[in-house]
Amino acid sequence: MNTRKQEATLERLAARHGKRLFRAMARHESRGLTMDRAQDMAMNLMMKDEDLRYRMLRFVDVYPALRSQASIAEHLEEYLTAGELETGVPPTRLSDLARSIGRHRGITQPAIAMASRLGIKQMGNQFIAGNTPGEVARKVSKMEKRGFLFSLDLLGEFVVSESQADDYQRRYLEMIEDFEDELGPAPKQPAAGPRMNLSIKLSSQTSKFDPMDPEGTSRDVRRRLRPLFRAARKKGAFLNIDMEKREFRDLTLRIILDLLDEEEFRGFPHIGTVHQAYLRDAEEVLQGFLAELSKRNQPMTIRLVKGAYWDSEQIWARQKGWQVPVYTDKRETDACFERCAEILMKNHKVVRTAIASHNVRSIAWALALKKAYDVPDTALEFQMLFGMAGPIKETLRDMGHPVRIYTPCGELIPGMSYLVRRILENTSNESFLRQRFTKGASPMTLLANPKLPPRPEWAKPANMGKGAVK
Ligand SMILES: Cc1cc2nc3c(=O)[nH]c(=O)nc-3n(C[C@H](O)[C@H](O)[C@H](O)COP(=O)(O)OP(=O)(O)OC[C@H]3O[C@@H](n4cnc5c(N)ncnc54)[C@H](O)[C@@H]3O)c2cc1C
DSSP: OOOHHHHHHHHHHHHHHHHHHHHHHHHHHTSOOOHHHHHHHHHHHHHHOHHHHHHHHHHHHHGGGOOSHHHHHHHHHHHHHOSOOTTOOOOOHHHHHHHHHHHOTTSOHHHHHHHHHHHHHHHHHHHOOOSSHHHHHHHHHHHHHTTOEEEEEEOOOSOOSHHHHHHHHHHHHHHHHHHHHHHOSOOOOOSOSOSOEEEEOGGGSOSOOOTTOHHHHHHHHHHHHHHHHHHHHHHTOEEEEOOOOHHHHHHHHHHHHHHHTSGGGTTOOSEEEEEETTBTTHHHHHHHHHHHHHHHTOOEEEEEEOOSOHHHHHHHHHHHTOOOOBOSSHHHHHHHHHHHHHHHHHTTTTEEEEEEOOOHHHHHHHHHHHHHTTOOGGGEEEEEETTSOHHHHHHHHHTTOOEEEEEEESOTTTTHHHHHHHHHHHHOTTOHHHHHHTSOOOHHHHTSOTTSOOOOGGGSOTTOOGGGOO
16 A cells, blocks of 8 residues: 555656646647548547437447348348338438438349448458458558557467367467468567567367356367467467456456466466456456465566456346346446556566556556566556557657557457457446547646545636646
8 A cells, every 4th residue: 555655756747647648639630631530520429419320320230140141131121211220320411311311212132232341341440450461460560650559369269169179279379370470570679579469369279168167178179279389389478368258257367377387388478367347346346366476486478457357347247137247337447457467567577567547647647556566667568559549659659668559450340349349448438549539638637636525616726728737
């Protein structure tokens, strides 16, 4: 626990870093209209119109199941023209317009189907790097030339058959063995471990990922992981185990430790996992996991995130009548992220930290901790998602920090749940990106300490517009 004086020093440092980041970001924000920016504008449109957002998300959700042009057009029309949604979100002029387009009989079904396919493909292009290895390698090469690192993610999760799990394992293996050759010679980059970095979801490695059967699940998953880890050791690649829904967390951590307890993988340094700060027990679980790593003298990188399943965790728990496992006040998640970041940085001799956030306050706090705890450059990196937060990525890179871009690849249909999560995240009222880029919240507001109660309206300084930070 920090003393008040230490807390105040950290807070001052975080504010200074935050202001500096906002000032530097302005340079990247003011560039002309690019394809990325046009896509951002489409996303902004959805952010501004809650009714349209719900209608489009419902459509994107059922889209993979629609087989014919007629059924695509029927569903789109039904979702757009439905008068009232259960959400009670009032319709706006834009969704009125969309509904009237849906009702317009002159538009033929193939035209509607083609337009929606194109729209979804366009959204996919924003968040997914490509389908073929060549396509992905071209994008990754460009990112590398611009000074970024990468982590590949093969889209798809929750396999339903063992042959599907075999197929994922084979494709992961091919990526570890061949992808670097597709890329060509490595440019000079900050020291942040192996060039090849792959993110894996364990639910893709067995059709029976069952928290009620930890032994059996661990056995099945490790059987498929072993060849991947052997290949990674041989090729010098880094493997990150992503974190999925809450129900899978403890078993995921257990499988990682079970694998590292096997003689041949003991001490393997190029491994990482993820910690989700939106979970109410995040700090306790993090401390417990670090203790296990210390006991084994096992190096690891921990990617700290807030958590991508916030909507579904709540719905799921409420349906079951269970206590909601995630914080329901955004400031509490942000505050927990900061406390977890501090736990990680204090333990920089045990773990490397990857701060995975697009939120300038969370990033500024991490930079303050780096200074306060004298964390070496090699023990901290920043990570962001492909297709998001361009100005923040570029700013951190310009400042000399390692920035890794999480790069999903593969087909759009298996990637649909990833796409829905990104749309939810980007258009959520509470998200940092929406507050900053759509609502124009001031840097002062966005840099506020989430560990303190919010300032009452009357105490807020007047005229704190976008340019208030000097
Ligand atoms: C490189 C990278 C890898 C990632 N890997 C994973 C992964 O393996 N597993 C995973 O789960 N996520 C992962 N994520 C996603 C991550 O969890 C966040 O969803 C995302 O980055 C948004 O957080 P932020 O700090 O950028 O934005 P912010 O806008 O500051 O935070 C948004 C987040 O706050 C939380 N939140 C929103 N509303 C509320 C509320 N009312 N009450 C409480 N909390 C709320 C949610 O977690 C939401 O995603 C990854 C993100 C990145 C950048």
